[in-house]
Amino acid sequence: xxxxxxxxxxxxxxxxxxxxxxxxxxxxxYAVLEHVYSEAGHFNMDSLYESMNAKNFRVSKATxxxxxxxxxxxxLVQKHQFGKNLSHYERAYNNDYHNHLICLDCGLVxxxxxxxxxxxxxxxxxxxxTPIHYGLYIYGTCSKCAAKRKKRNKN
Numbered sequence: 001x002x003x004x005x006x007x008x009x010x011x012x013x014x015x016x017x018x019x020x021x022x023x024x025x026x027x028x029x030y031a032v033l034e035h036v037y038s039e040a041g042h043f044n045m046d047s048l049y050e051s052m053n054a055k056n057f058r059v060s061k062a063t064x065x066x067x068x069x070x071x072x073x074x075x076l077v078q079k080h081q082f083g084k085n086l087s088h089y090e091r092a093y094n095n096d097y098h099n100h101l102i103c104l105d106c107g108l109v110x111x112x113x114x115x116x117x118x119x120x121x122x123x124x125x126x127x128x129x130t131p132i133h134y135g136l137y138i139y140g141t142c143s144k145c146a147a148k149r150k151k152r153n154k155n
Contacts, residue, residue, distance in 0.1 A: 001094055007037050010076050010093050017074035028059050032067040036077060042088040042109055082109050082137070099136035105145035112138065 014033055018025050035052055036043075043051070045064055052059055068089065071077040078092045082102045088109065097118050098111040121134060141149070 003037075006094050007034065010037055013093070014071070014074060014076060017070070021070075021073075023070065028063050029067045029070065031057050031059065032064060033071065033076070036071065036089075037091055037093075041111075042080065042090045044086055044088050048089075078135075080135075080137075083107070083139075099138060101142075102137060102139050103142035103145055104139055105141055105149070108142050108144075110142075 010033060011030065014030070015025060017023075018029070031052070032048075035048070035055070035057070039051065045061070045068065048068075049059075049061055049064055052064075068077065072079055072089075076091070076093055077089050078095075080088045080090070080100065082088055082100065083104070084107060096113065098113045099117070101110045101112045102108070117136070
């Protein structure tokens, strides 16, 4: 599905959610949604704030946090806790299934796709439970940090 079609769909879903919850449909909220669905990958609140300001859209941090909570509540954004007490977010709608590789040394987060694992998980029947989404976090050491560690140990 092309990017513009996805943005149109998420805007409609967000509008329906705001109406359902009796929330105001402000330009700032839609600007945050637009920005989130224009960028790929993970982000945290500070990087979102800086990115929006760099594109000359001034929005307060309070508005960002409040809007992010609305986007989480209506399942348009997913929240991840990769460690170090910093929340990361990513688009949820039409986002390909993937897992995350997290380096414990430098904090690097990479997406990892494994169709065999996806097929296996989807084939499992869980009694009295219907999964909506799932993810796998694999913690370890990235190749750069492993090389640094190996070099330190040689000296």
